[in-house]
Amino acid sequence: MNNQQMMELTTVEKSAFEELVKQCTRSGSIDPSLYVDYDVKRGLRDSNGNGVLTGLTEISDVVGTRSDNGRKVPVDGELYFQGFNVAEIIAGFGDRKYGFEETTYLLLFGKLPTEEQRKNFIHILTDLEELSGAFLRDVIMKATSTNLMNSLMKSILSLYSYDENPDDVCVPNVLRQSLQLIAKMPLISVYAYQAYRHYKLDGTLMIKNPRKDYSIAENILYMLRDDGQFTELEAKVLDICLVLHAEHGGGNNSTFTTHVVTSSGTDTYSAIAASIASLKGPKHGGANLKVQRMFADIMEHCSDWENKDEICEYLLKILDKQAFDHAGLIYGMGHAVYTLSDPRAVILKKFAKSLSEEKGMQKEFALYELVEREAGNLIMQKRQMFKPVCANVDFYSGFVYSMLGIPEELFTPIFAISRVSGWCSHRLEELVNAGKIIRPAYKYVGHHRPYYDINNRDCEQK
Numbered sequence: 001m002n003n004q005q006m007m008e009l010t011t012v013e014k015s016a017f018e019e020l021v022k023q024c025t026r027s028g029s030i031d032p033s034l035y036v037d038y039d040v041k042r043g044l045r046d047s048n049g050n051g052v053l054t055g056l057t058e059i060s061d062v063v064g065t066r067s068d069n070g071r072k073v074p075v076d077g078e079l080y081f082q083g084f085n086v087a088e089i090i091a092g093f094g095d096r097k098y099g100f101e102e103t104t105y106l107l108l109f110g111k112l113p114t115e116e117q118r119k120n121f122i123h124i125l126t127d128l129e130e131l132s133g134a135f136l137r138d139v140i141m142k143a144t145s146t147n148l149m150n151s152l153m154k155s156i157l158s159l160y161s162y163d164e165n166p167d168d169v170c171v172p173n174v175l176r177q178s179l180q181l182i183a184k185m186p187l188i189s190v191y192a193y194q195a196y197r198h199y200k201l202d203g204t205l206m207i208k209n210p211r212k213d214y215s216i217a218e219n220i221l222y223m224l225r226d227d228g229q230f231t232e233l234e235a236k237v238l239d240i241c242l243v244l245h246a247e248h249g250g251g252n253n254s255t256f257t258t259h260v261v262t263s264s265g266t267d268t269y270s271a272i273a274a275s276i277a278s279l280k281g282p283k284h285g286g287a288n289l290k291v292q293r294m295f296a297d298i299m300e301h302c303s304d305w306e307n308k309d310e311i312c313e314y315l316l317k318i319l320d321k322q323a324f325d326h327a328g329l330i331y332g333m334g335h336a337v338y339t340l341s342d343p344r345a346v347i348l349k350k351f352a353k354s355l356s357e358e359k360g361m362q363k364e365f366a367l368y369e370l371v372e373r374e375a376g377n378l379i380m381q382k383r384q385m386f387k388p389v390c391a392n393v394d395f396y397s398g399f400v401y402s403m404l405g406i407p408e409e410l411f412t413p414i415f416a417i418s419r420v421s422g423w424c425s426h427r428l429e430e431l432v433n434a435g436k437i438i439r440p441a442y443k444y445v446g447h448h449r450p451y452y453d454i455n456n457r458d459c460e461q462k
């Protein structure tokens with residue numbers, strides 16, 4: 001049996017399988033009105049679409065509305081890491097490198113590092129930016145996936161076997177594991193891409209050790225590029241992208257996953273692998289890849305990228321599930337919390353604009369801008385929403401990465417490389433506060449039935 005056959009249902013007849021699919025779909029369907037009858041908080045949202053309050057955090061604050069006499073009023077988005085506005089954090093870097101490392105310190109330890117603390121912390125991370133040859137050979141190079149998020153998960157889960165104290169959830173041990181993950185995930189991701197490029201795309205295999213005098217952002221570019229060369233601006237832009245993606249409150253799907261999984265008392269590798277699994281989803285971090293592919297699709301199907309009517313017509317087709325991936329979503333648009341704007345998209349857009357001018361891609365940038373301008377209103381009209389819909393962090397990030405020469409396979413892994421700082425901070429916060437196991441309720445809406453003997457089942461099936 002070959003690899004492909006191994007995962008096929010070769011012995012099941014097509015019609016028999018179709019019948020099983022029908023049964024499965026019928027059995028799983030629940031009358032939508034019951035959700036209203038039982039006031040179920042679908043997606044953990046209240047009737048206004050606001051997230052149900054499930055925890056407390058000091059790590060970050062995501063602001064999309066302000067309260068006006070008890071009414072929520074849309075405002076331009078703001079994001080605070082440990083109380084500091086992200087826009088100010090970024091402005092504060094000036095010409096300094098290692099912005100992501102500095103931000104990671106802030107998220108984990110709750111304060112802006114002094115010069116000495118910053119230096120020592122960078123030294124710790126740089127020291128940990130290493131993988132053994134055996135790990136590279138036995139884990140990363142084997143069974144390459146077309147989606148590198150799966151490769152990343154596999155490698156993170158395998159690190160468990162290389163850790164002498166994997167299950168201990170005391171703070172010192174989890175902090176040690178967290179620092180290891182933050183330092184090692186860039187290497188794992190880039191090497192997983194190199195393996196993919198070699199085995200799936202027939203490219204030359206190129207594995208470079210990271211340089212000790214480089215920041216994480218610089219090393220990503222260095223390890224990725226054949227000639228290892230990059231400009232100061234390119235490294236700066238990637239560093240800021242890492243900062244912008246590092247953390248987003250406790251309620252986002254992947255960080256909530258960290259909390260849920262951590263609350264059962266499981267190990268760090270399992271918890272972070274679960275969060276990577278969540279982030280991969282196209283409604284979450286995986287949207288950056290979808291945006292890239294959606295724009296390629298728009299560019300292919302629309303002849304005049306400046307023609308608002310033609311573009312809007314195509315966007316409506318996407319919303320009607322008649323175009324692109326038939327999911328009915330305009331990726332990179334919309335957010336559970338932000339309304340008028342996502343502050344990260346605002347910053348990324350500025351980089352996208354200046355890079356597009358440098359790379360002669362103004363036409364593409366103008367198309368992104370046009371879609372951003374029109375898509376929000378189209379979504380609101382189509383979905384009959386009153387909440388403003390804005391571009392989110394995933395809207396411009398892929399465009400920026402592509403102008404940095406980063407292959408699209410690495411778009412979502414780069415998100416994970418950054419967000420692991422937030423996940424680890426939340427895992428530690430959950431552990432420090434000895435949280436209760438997270439266990440919401442599901443109302444049973446089936447019927448209790450008498451058990452049927454195997455000889456009497458023909459007419460009793462649902």
Ligand SMILES: CC(=O)SCCNC(=O)CCNC(=O)[C@H](O)C(C)(C)COP(=O)(O)OP(=O)(O)OC[C@H]1O[C@@H](n2cnc3c(N)ncnc32)[C@H](O)[C@@H]1OP(=O)(O)O
Nearest residue numbers: 049283284285287328329330331332333334335336383392
């Ligand atoms: C890092 C991040 O995770 S950022 C988000 C990345 N994801 C995307 O870009 C994918 C496209 N966007 C979306 O799917 C959504 O906007 C989400 C998942 C981000 C937020 O979803 P919600 O919190 O449910 O958004 P909201 O309550 O404002 O949406 C209301 C309705 O509008 C629809 N809607 C929202 N955004 C979009 C969109 N971009 N395209 C089409 N329909 C949309 C939703 O499907 C929802 O309909 P439903 O209630 O039938 O599910």
Ligand SMILES: O=C([O-])CC(=O)C(=O)O
Nearest residue numbers: 248251252253336337393
């Ligand atoms: O907050 C959310 O729902 C999604 C998220 O992680 C982000 O926007 O970075």
